[in-house]
Amino acid sequence: MKIVVCVKQTPDSEAKLTAQNGQPSWGDAPLVINPFDEYAVEGALQQKEAVDASVTALCIGPEAARDALKHALAMGADEAILVSDPALEELDSAGAARILAAAIQKIGDADLVFFGRQTIDNGTGLVPAQVARVLGWPLLSLVGAMTVEGAEIKVERTIEEGKQIARAKLPAVLSIMQSVGEPRYPSFMGIRKAGKATIPVWTLADLGIAAPAQAVWRAELLNPPAHDSHCEIIKADSPEAIAEALVEKILAEKVL
Amino acid sequence: MDFSLSPEQLMAQKMVRDFSQKEIAPIIKDYDRKQEPIPFMLKRMGELGILGICFPVRYGGQGMDYLSLGLACEELEALDTALRVAMSVHTGLCGMTLLQWGTAEQKRRLLTPLASGAKIGCGAFTEPGMGSDVAAMQTSARREGDVYLLNGEKMWISLAGVADYALVTARTDALAQKPSQALSTFLVDLNSPGVTRGNLHGKLGVRAGSTGWIAFQDVQVPLENRLGHEGEGFKITMSAFDHGRYTVASGATGLIRASLVASVAYAHERQAFGKAIGEYQLIQQKIAQMAQDYEVARLLYWQVGWMKNQGQRPTLQTSYAKKFATEASFEAANQAIQIYGAYGFSDEYDPERYLRNSRGAIIYEGSSEIQTLIQAGYALGEREDKPLRCELPAYDETFWQEN
Ligand SMILES: Cc1cc2nc3c(=O)[nH]c(=O)nc-3n(C[C@H](O)[C@H](O)[C@H](O)COP(=O)(O)OP(=O)(O)OC[C@H]3O[C@@H](n4cnc5c(N)ncnc54)[C@H](O)[C@@H]3O)c2cc1C
Ligand SMILES: Cc1cc2nc3c(=O)[nH]c(=O)nc-3n(C[C@H](O)[C@H](O)[C@H](O)COP(=O)(O)OP(=O)(O)OC[C@H]3O[C@@H](n4cnc5c(N)ncnc54)[C@H](O)[C@@H]3O)c2cc1C
Numbered sequence: 001m002k003i004v005v006c007v008k009q010t011p012d013s014e015a016k017l018t019a020q021n022g023q024p025s026w027g028d029a030p031l032v033i034n035p036f037d038e039y040a041v042e043g044a045l046q047q048k049e050a051v052d053a054s055v056t057a058l059c060i061g062p063e064a065a066r067d068a069l070k071h072a073l074a075m076g077a078d079e080a081i082l083v084s085d086p087a088l089e090e091l092d093s094a095g096a097a098r099i100l101a102a103a104i105q106k107i108g109d110a111d112l113v114f115f116g117r118q119t120i121d122n123g124t125g126l127v128p129a130q131v132a133r134v135l136g137w138p139l140l141s142l143v144g145a146m147t148v149e150g151a152e153i154k155v156e157r158t159i160e161e162g163k164q165i166a167r168a169k170l171p172a173v174l175s176i177m178q179s180v181g182e183p184r185y186p187s188f189m190g191i192r193k194a195g196k197a198t199i200p201v202w203t204l205a206d207l208g209i210a211a212p213a214q215a216v217w218r219a220e221l222l223n224p225p226a227h228d229s230h231c232e233i234i235k236a237d238s239p240e241a242i243a244e245a246l247v248e249k250i251l252a253e254k255v256l
Numbered sequence: 257m258d259f260s261l262s263p264e265q266l267m268a269q270k271m272v273r274d275f276s277q278k279e280i281a282p283i284i285k286d287y288d289r290k291q292e293p294i295p296f297m298l299k300r301m302g303e304l305g306i307l308g309i310c311f312p313v314r315y316g317g318q319g320m321d322y323l324s325l326g327l328a329c330e331e332l333e334a335l336d337t338a339l340r341v342a343m344s345v346h347t348g349l350c351g352m353t354l355l356q357w358g359t360a361e362q363k364r365r366l367l368t369p370l371a372s373g374a375k376i377g378c379g380a381f382t383e384p385g386m387g388s389d390v391a392a393m394q395t396s397a398r399r400e401g402d403v404y405l406l407n408g409e410k411m412w413i414s415l416a417g418v419a420d421y422a423l424v425t426a427r428t429d430a431l432a433q434k435p436s437q438a439l440s441t442f443l444v445d446l447n448s449p450g451v452t453r454g455n456l457h458g459k460l461g462v463r464a465g466s467t468g469w470i471a472f473q474d475v476q477v478p479l480e481n482r483l484g485h486e487g488e489g490f491k492i493t494m495s496a497f498d499h500g501r502y503t504v505a506s507g508a509t510g511l512i513r514a515s516l517v518a519s520v521a522y523a524h525e526r527q528a529f530g531k532a533i534g535e536y537q538l539i540q541q542k543i544a545q546m547a548q549d550y551e552v553a554r555l556l557y558w559q560v561g562w563m564k565n566q567g568q569r570p571t572l573q574t575s576y577a578k579k580f581a582t583e584a585s586f587e588a589a590n591q592a593i594q595i596y597g598a599y600g601f602s603d604e605y606d607p608e609r610y611l612r613n614s615r616g617a618i619i620y621e622g623s624s625e626i627q628t629l630i631q632a633g634y635a636l637g638e639r640e641d642k643p644l645r646c647e648l649p650a651y652d653e654t655f656w657q658e659n
Contacts, residue, residue: 067263074267185271188305188318192657195264 001053001148004104005044005077005114006131007037009061009068010121017121022220026121033068036116038075038183040176043146044114045076045184051148054078056107060088060099066199073194074186081107085203087211093122095212097130102207104135112153115175117142125175132173140168144179259558261327268309268320269327275304276335284336287464288609291457294464298342298418302373306332307346311355312656315363316372319657323561326506330554333507334514337613338465340507344500344621345414346370349379350423352499354443356648357484357492366443366481370421377443378419379496380410380470387412388626390425390493391435395472397426397442404428404482406444406475412620416468417455422446423496424472425489432487439489441496443481450475461612484646491644498574499648500621502560505577508585508617509553515588515610516546519595526597533595542591549584556580567650569641572634579627582617589614 011017015029033041044055057072057080059065069080083103091099104110113135118125132139144163145156148170157164158177186194204211234249236242250256261269279300287294301307310325311317325347332339354367369375386392395408406426413422425441432438446453455468484492520543523534533539556577563570589610593600600607618624633639649655 070263070267074271185275185304186267188268188271188309188320191264191267191271192319194267195262 001047001051001111002107002109003044003047003053003055003112003114004058004107004110005037005040005055005072006058006100006127007041007068007072007116008034008059008119009065010034010119013120019221019223022222024121024221031064031067033071034116034119034121036118036120036176036178037068038071038116039178039180040114040116041072041075041077042183043143043174043176043180044112046180047112047146047148048076048078053111056081056110058100058103058107059083060091060096060103063201069199070194070197071186073197074190075184076187076190080197080199082199082201083203083207084201085211087204090214090217091212092214092216093124093126094130094215097127097134098209098212099204099207100127100131101134102209103202104131106202106207111170111172112148113137113171113173115173117175117177128173128175135171135173137171137173138168139173139175140166141175142177143174144177146174146180261323264320265324265327268324269331271304272306272328272331273334275300275306276332276339280335280339284464285603285609288336288338289463289603291459291463293418293466294338297339298346298373298376298415301339301342302376305373307342307373307376308351308371309347310651311351311367311371313659315355316368316370316374317656319653321561321651321653321656322502322564323558326502326557326561329503329506330510330513330557332510333613334510334517336464336609337462337507337511337617340503340510341414341462341465344503344507345378346376346419348500348503349496350377350421350443352648353379353423353441353492353496354483356495356499357441357488357646362443362480362483366421375420376415376418377421377423378413378415379500380413380416380422380424380444381493381496382410382412384409384411384469388623391439391490393425393427393439395424395426396430397428397440397477399428399479399486402479403476404440404442404479406442406450406472406477409469409471411469412456412467413470414462414465414467416453416470417466419446422470423483425493428486428489436490437487439493440486441483441489441492442477443483444472444475444477445481446470448475448477459616461609461614461616463612488645494571495644495648497622498569498571501574501578502557502564502570504617504621505553505560505574505581506557508578508581508614509550509557511585511610511614512546512550512553512581512588515585515592515607516543516550518606518610519543519546519588519592522596522599539595542595546588546591549580549588553577553581553584564648565651567647569644569647571641572631575622575627575630578617578621579624579631582614583624586611586614586618 011026011029012032015026055077057077060083115128143155154167305318308317313319370377397404424444428440429438450473453470526533560570592607
């Protein structure tokens, strides 16, 4: 059985997003594997142990995104592939999904594709559904526990009212929730393997597709308006005088 | 000169940091306050491979290099000294000394369970009547056929209450010409008949760690558990200190960092006379000193880690690193308390724990006075490193990682 787990590199969860000239800036926050994707890797590794699967981590990103893949390798993934191409700098989520789907097809024979529930930077949560759509495979979203039963997978979905049990035929796409369990720490053996691993880089030419046309543009990012409030304490000799001063202020501010 | 860490070292560092943050940070204050060892600490550090980080895979270790050991110690003590003390005695004093002086058979039989974390080791040198003056120890080991009979008492031994094995140095030759030739070192199974032990209470610091005493009464130690030759105990003990001090130095570096990070956060937050206190130069001066000390301490222990990896003996460099980092960690914690004002005086905040924890390291594994003597000895040309019969092997990635 073959599992592909899609991981993105994002700023770490303590980073603060600010708008700089309408563009997002994360300051000098360290880049890490998207925290939600660690759960996806954890879920994939649980299946690897349960049904003897191989796990391939897949990422679209710049060269530096290798570190996110190395983290997945150190946790126990068997292989990693980076899709990187200068033409992919401005991707919308549908574009990202097309690229991921093409890479999954090039990897070949995947039975399951795991995603995080969303990224912590852009965070649309759309990519898993869009990949399922491109591949034409069923999507099971917000999955906690799962068991592979023959050619099907049975999952527990976390929904507002409680839990839902769902099944789907393989191959299938899953997005994974935190209830799958705390992501394991990388083992030192995994770390050594990851340190030495050569991670192939696939370009658009390797995937045999053109850069997807962009349908959504991120036009501008605005910080929330700064709150400009101040507190004034009205002092006077008597409660009546304070009340009078207060009424005058309220009228002057046109609150009433 | 290459000061960059490898991807493996960076990942190892992050893993140890994540472990301390996730599993120890939420509970450390409770255990420190209760003065109780964290019950799952050694088990988890064993399972995660931290206790065996730098030993060859063939001996149950994780195959990382010696610098990674220092990096792990820095991360652990940035959280709490009790975590690092476990590394100092289990990995440093006990395991590394076995790696250096053990025969291949001893490494397979004795190092493997320690490196894998299945068994816990400690190092027992200090006695009620002596600490610094190693050659004056009184615990005796008398050979009778294929065993030694061990008698005496060791005191102030970290992990004494929980360890399975202790590396023990004892007097084997009452009549030796030079006191340093009178000693031999053994790996003693602490579950042997005749061993009694207990914990010490009322410590100033490292309250979430265990420190105790071990008494030996006619304890039989098999010949095959003697490390090195008879009479090599002094040299072996000095090797053990080289390793232990390296972990103390790198750990204390983490403690400086912890005081620095806490101080910076508080200096931004706390207002006095209408501004954040971090805007006052007198506070900035304290923070700059901590930042500088952190950098110096880190460079000093990295140098030791590098020398160990190369197969060079860093006794002098370890002494510099140990004395500098431990003293600077005490001063950093002291100044962090000052920056926190009254809150620094409360155990609701970390700096008072950092201060209490930092103090011991200026005494143990060779006090600052002993380090000064060592440094003066080298500087004055009275001391030089003569080759040892067994040197710590240089880090060899292939050998370390092969099964
Ligand atoms: C004009 C424009 C410019 C942009 N510029 C940038 C930019 O410079 N840098 C940037 O990072 N983003 C940029 N984005 C955002 C980018 O489009 C999204 O990050 C991407 O489409 C994925 O969407 P998401 O982050 O909302 O993923 P979600 O749908 O929230 O992600 C769900 C899951 O999909 C998987 N996944 C998502 N992205 C990847 C990936 N890249 N590789 C592997 N798996 C993945 C993960 O498993 C993740 O948990 C830009 C967007 C626009 C519109
Ligand atoms: C928390 C803690 C954990 C410990 N863990 C261990 C352990 O795991 N294993 C172990 O074996 N020991 C351990 N020790 C003991 C420690 O190593 C000794 O305390 C240390 O070696 C000093 O010995 P001492 O206390 O007997 O002091 P002494 O040797 O009696 O020294 C007393 C004072 O005199 C100074 N002094 C001694 N000789 C000279 C000299 N020649 N010139 C100038 N000044 C001198 C010393 O620096 C010190 O200030 C631990 C101690 C503590 C506090």
